[in-house]
Amino acid sequence: MKLLVAALASELDAFEDDLAGFERLVTGPGKLQATYALTRRLDDGGIDEIVVVGTAGSVDASVTGVHEVAAAIQHDVTDIDGVVGQHVSLPPRVETGGGTxxxxxxxHFVDDADAVASIRALGATLVDMETYAYIWVAERFGVPITVLKAVSDSAQDDAITDWRSAVAACSVELRDDVRRRYGV
Structure with missing residues (x-):
């Protein structure tokens, strides 16, 4: 069984309630809720692949549409030496094995130019609140993970308003991508 994961129910609005071969999980926003919900579900067993769908801000104006995530970093952590993006005990980067x-x-929801510049300097093109946690948990359980993110906003200049108006369209884009990839 595949596990279709989203942080928010609105990111799944365009998906059928019963998608053949998939079970649904809505984790709630943020790294802690994502870690907790995914760990609880994987602890029960029976999942052979995780497919995450959701929205992301773009920190590069040329990046639009749906993207498969290859790697995640954390932009809101600093190690004991003050290095941004480095955690005291977690790896600086987690990878899915696919995507680009x-x-x-x-x-936190990124919505300003200074944060975007900092994130871009770390080497990311997208920003969200859960992907690092999802990939990290999947690695612990040895379950393959695919992360598909639809760009919903520019991560600056009132991005929350853009996100609210874009989430429905992003859900349709993600549903179409999942149908194409998985034949459902």
Whole structure:
């Protein structure tokens, strides 16, 4: 069984309630909720692949549409030496084994130019609040993970308003991508 994961129910609005071969999980926003919900579900067993769908801000104006994430970093952590993006005990980067995009995960909604510049300097093109956690948990359980993110906003200049108006269209784009990839 595949596990279709999203942080928010609105990111799954365009998906059928019963998608053949998939079970659904809505984790809630942020790294802690994502870690907790995914760990609880994987602890029960029976999942052979995780497919994450959701929205992401773009920190590069040329990046639009749906992207498969290859790696995630954390933009909201600093190690004991003050290095941004480095955690005291977690790896600086987690990888999915597929895709091309790098996403920066942090526990706040990014909506300003200074934050975007900092994230871009870390090497990411997308930003969200959960992907690092999802990949990290999947690695612990040895379950393959695919992360598909639809660009919903520019991560600056009132991005929350853009996100609210874009989430429905992003859900349709993600549903179409999942149908194409998985034949459902």
């Amino acid at each position: 995009a790098t996403i920066a995960t942090g526990d």
